[in-house]
Amino acid sequence: MSASLQSTLKGFCNNRVWRSIFRRAPARTNRTRSIAIFGNLFLHALPVKVREKSLRVRATYYLGSFSFFLFVVLTLTGIMLMFYYHPAAPKAYNDMKDLRFVVSEGIFLRNLHRLAAQAMVLAVFWHMFHVFYRGGYKPPHEFNWVIGVVLLLLTLFLSYTGYLLPWDQLAFWAITVGTNIISYIPILGKPTRFLLLGGHEIGENALLRFFVLHCVILPLAMIVLIALHFWRIQKDGGLTIRESDERK
């Protein structure tokens, strides 16, 4: 970087407006770097310092990060898709056709949402297995592992409720197969299925219920638990570093 550019950047970061937004001087000393983390609403889930060993790619493959980023992508594309979607049969199906043939880049938006959903299921599974093989569930991380299992179930349920929304044959029969399994649960099975579908068959009520679950209830639960999951990593003393890595 040339000296003039550097001084321009310095001036850009070191003035009243910048400091009023970020509540600190440019992060050039370790004190201001610390404030950059714990003085920031979005970054304060991170510890101020981390072990260099936990940053290595092989330590995490960034699988947890990727799971979270996919959730962010899904939230953003999901909100955009909601502008073009009516949870009513058969209007929902027509909206899918509109996304493909009428809305500019509508098919791209839907592709992105669907791809990210598949990728998130894969990433969350992979993340869990990786944490298992590294022993990341061991004390004091036990409860964070349990939160992780709940997050996996939420991910599956989010993906599953989204599966019905296009209201095509694929969606309808996949949900039929899945919800039939619920009715095998002794005693509670039939009432649970009725509650989930809003009736005995998959129809408009089921579509609306899946829509509300998919767009409101499950994402909110997800956000709360993700926050808890991140916060617990920090409180439990950071990522697991194995004894075998300690020697390297």
Add this chain to the structure above:
Amino acid sequence: MSENRKFEAGIGSDFSKDPVRIVFITKKTSAKVRGVLRDQVMSYPHVVLREIIAFELLTIVLVLMALFWDAPLEQLANPLLTPNPAKAPWYFLGLQELLHYFPPIVAGVLIPVLIIIGLVAIPYFDLNVKGEPLWNARRTPRLRIFCGIVLIFLMFFGVYKAWSIFVTTAIIAALAVAGYFVPAGRGSAIEYLRSRSLPWWLMTWFIIMACILTIIGTFFRGPGWSWVWPWR
């Protein structure tokens, strides 16, 4: 400075490595330092930068794939027209494949509930937190119990004619038992398997089983859930 001072004062000079701090160490009770974590780095910018790069890579890959890979859309949902076979989303096809072998109460309820309970319980079984190799101690009783349980499972799979599960379980159990007979310090691959712990074997069995069942359910099942070859 006078001689009767009670403490010494020092200051960290390298501000790019350490936060500037002033230390007062009294002469009578000095602070004990339990351990020094030498390889710590500041999260800002080291973690933040890496996360941003990871996010950008992810976005690039997703956008490229979304440009060329269209999400499927079939005909309008029709409750009167059942496709054959009707398949669940891919991540539930392992369970649907289980439904083909076992009664619904076992495959649809018992096994998923046991899987979830098992996953939640993993960190609370402190019997093998250290990852001690399966055949390190009490070798012979362990071998008897291990083989006994595996045989019970294999009989169960055999009774229900779940041959894909039977064969996979038998192969993995054989690999685990092989570690009992192989002396320590052989080739690296054998040594690797020999030094695995019981939780490792259980999780590996679970993952391989889930993958195989999902692949079979996705690609090898046709009308009436009969076996088909995907390339025909």
